[in-house]
Amino acid sequence: MAAGPTLSVEGLAKSFGSVRAVDGLTFTIRSGAVTGFLGPNGAGKTTTLRMLLGLTRPTAGRALVGDRPYVEHERPARVVGAALEASSFHPGRTGLGHLEVFAPQVGVARQRCRELIEFVGLGAAADRRVGGYSMGMRQRLALATALLGDPPAIVLDEPANGLDPEGIVWLRRLLRRFADEGRTVLVSSHVLAEVQHTVDDVVIIAQGRLVHASSLEDLAHLAAPETYVESPDLGGVSRLCEERGWPARPADRGLLVGTATAAEVGAAAYRAGIELHQLASRGGDLEDVFLRLTGGTR
Structure with a gap:
C-alpha cells in the first residue's frame, strides 16, 4: 500500500x-x-x-x-x-x-x-x-x-x-x-x-x-523521577539535596525530591548519616507528565 x-x-x-x-x-x-x-x-x-x-x-x-x-x-x-x-x-x-x-x-x-x-x-x-x-x-x-x-x-x-x-x-x-x-x-x-x-x-x-x-520517546524524557522522603532531620535532607543540586519541596510529612531516584537519595543519606523513616519513588512515569501538561491530578 x-x-x-x-x-x-x-x-x-x-x-x-x-x-x-x-x-x-x-x-x-x-x-x-x-x-x-x-x-x-x-x-x-x-x-x-x-x-x-x-x-x-x-x-x-x-x-x-x-x-x-x-x-x-x-x-x-x-x-x-x-x-x-x-x-x-x-x-x-x-x-x-x-x-x-x-x-x-x-x-x-x-x-x-x-x-x-x-x-x-x-x-x-x-x-x-x-x-x-x-x-x-x-x-x-x-x-x-x-x-x-x-x-x-x-x-x-x-x-x-x-x-x-x-x-x-x-x-x-x-x-x-x-x-x-x-x-x-x-x-x-x-x-x-x-x-x-x-x-x-x-x-x-x-x-x-x-x-x-x-x-x-521525547515525551518520556520529560518524565523525571521524584522521591518522597520522611526523616526526623528534614533540615539535613534539605541541605543534602541542595549540595547535590536536587530540587526539593515540602510534601505531606516530608520532602519530595526531584530528579533523583529513591536509590540515589537513600545512598546519599546513608553516607551523610541522615536517618530516614520513609523513602518511596513517585512520579517519573508518562501519566504524571500527561497530567502535568494538561493541568490534571491523580
Whole structure:
C-alpha cells in the first residue's frame, strides 16, 4: 500500500457561542506511525476530529487530508476511514446489514462487508441486531465501517472504550499493523496509559490548545523521577539535596525530591548519616507528565 496522506491542521479554531472549544491548533500527523491525540474529556479532541473530517465548520483555520480538505477528495471514505462514535447505529439492523448500507456510498462490493465483519471478530454476530450488541461489539463494528474503503488513513475516537483486555490487545496489534503498512493512524484518548504501548507520536491538547507534540520517546524524557522522603532531620535532607543540586519541596510529612531516584537519595543519606523513616519513588512515569501538561491530578 502507498504511504498514507499526512493529516494537518493550521490555526484551527472553533467557537460555540462564547465557548472557545478549539483555539488555534496547529500540528501534523505523519504516515507510517500511530499518533495518539490526547487530552482530558472536554479538551476539544472530538471537535477537532469533526473539523478534520468536514463534519463541523471551523471558525478559523483549516484542516487538510494530504493537500486538500477531506470533503474535496472524490471518494473521501476511500482516503480516510473514521469512527467517531460507537453508538450511531440503527438498532434494528444487523451488523452485516449496517455495513451493507454504507458499501454503495464507499464504492465497495457486498463481499467486502462479509470479509470485514469476520476480520473484526463479529462473524458469529453478523446476523444479530445491533441493538443487542455490547459496547465492545459496537466498537468493532465502527472499526469495520471505517475500513470499508481500505483507506490509507484511519481516524478513531476513543476506540478502546468498552473493549475487554483481549480486545484491547487485538486493537493494539491491528493499529501497529496498519502503521507498518505505511498508513496514517490517528487515535484519540483521554487516558495516556490506554495508548502509550501503541503510539509512536503524541499530540496533547488541553482546553482547546496544543500543549505538546512530539514522539513518545521525547515525551518520556520529560518524565523525571521524584522521591518522597520522611526523616526526623528534614533540615539535613534539605541541605543534602541542595549540595547535590536536587530540587526539593515540602510534601505531606516530608520532602519530595526531584530528579533523583529513591536509590540515589537513600545512598546519599546513608553516607551523610541522615536517618530516614520513609523513602518511596513517585512520579517519573508518562501519566504524571500527561497530567502535568494538561493541568490534571491523580
